[in-house]
Amino acid sequence: MVEHDALTATREAYDAIAPTYAELFRDSLRDSPLDRAMLGAFAEAVRTGGGGQVADLGCGPGHVTAYLGELGLTAFGVDASPAMIELAREAWPGLRFDVGSMTALDIADGALSGVLSRWSVIHTPPEELPAVLAEFHRVMAPGGHLLLGFWASDDPAHPTRVFDHAVAPAYCWAPDHLAAMLRESGLPEVARMTRAPQPTDRRQFPEVHLLTQKP
Template sequence: MNADDWLTDTRISYDTVALSYADQVRDALAGHPYLRAALALFADSVRAAGGGLVADVGCGPGHVTAYLHELGVDAFGVDLSPGMIELARRDHPGLRFEVGSMTELDFPAASMAGMLVWQSLIHVPDDEVPAVLRHFHRVLRPGGPLQLLFHVGTESQLKTQGYGGHPMNVHVHRRQPDLMTTWLRDAGFKVEAHMLLAPEEKASQAILFARHQPYQ
């Protein structure tokens, strides 16, 4: 499958489920104290690095972008799905949201103070991830934090239905933190910490706390 195929499938799938997905996640952070704590750490890291503009890449309907604003972060959202961006703008009219792909980030070099990438790399094929991480490195300024949230595992599954029973056609790639750490290191990041959520459950997730390092 080439890049255009999986990007098109991902965009159409999330346009299809946008309304149901937004309803499902709108208040999701309220029940996840560890996720809120990770966002608070991210916000502190942005401030400690001097503050500035932060990109929430794969923002969906914008609920996490809005939470970052509540924490005092100058965040905006980017998502491949126009349907998701339409809902984000509707639900959070005072914030900035734009359609875009993490495979071709249209931001100047070193223009971002931080980047949050929660559950959006999960649809990117393995052979595309290193290039995406290099895009992140290019647009982050030196010392800027990058936080990733992803499903833990080793398998990839085709998701054909979800979020209200609507049809989807996306692959969900589960990955081990060690593999993600290697990819990040190769792309110019230093991984400072990682957190496993529900490590004994099938639906385990990981959060990686990384920081931009200049290429040597």
């Protein structure tokens, strides 16, 4: 299957670079005030809705999961890479981190008040993304929020664009197209933040955060 091949390739690639990746991104939020602002808005939305468990899907080495905890959320991380999960458990032994796939989460229906997916769908082939979004919807409780971060395509005529990511083949998405897919999955958009590429960015694509809510 295409999805299986992509998942296996991505897992193996991130396993191979896990220590380097963890070191590179450990302090990434410190220099990203807009990212912190969106995470803060997400955390406030979850708290206002009564709190509850939040999953950081594609958590990598766990630094953002830990930050969600600092914002007052009961957060745990899930990643397909066992090496990443091992590093996360070592760095934050008081938090929960599980190996898992976004296409088949070991999470009960409606168990989560929030889902965070920061750049975790970029390696998902376009034909497989609806199934991932459906899985996000399944595990979220009514009223729960999803914050989805991704690189945006700068060509509105093409809903997706493949590019040569340093780790594995990756995709960027036309924001309106992805927002429509989320809406069709039962997760309508609440807010959006777009960050223009900066001269120092390795990827010269806009960054987009979409905040959605399950009715």
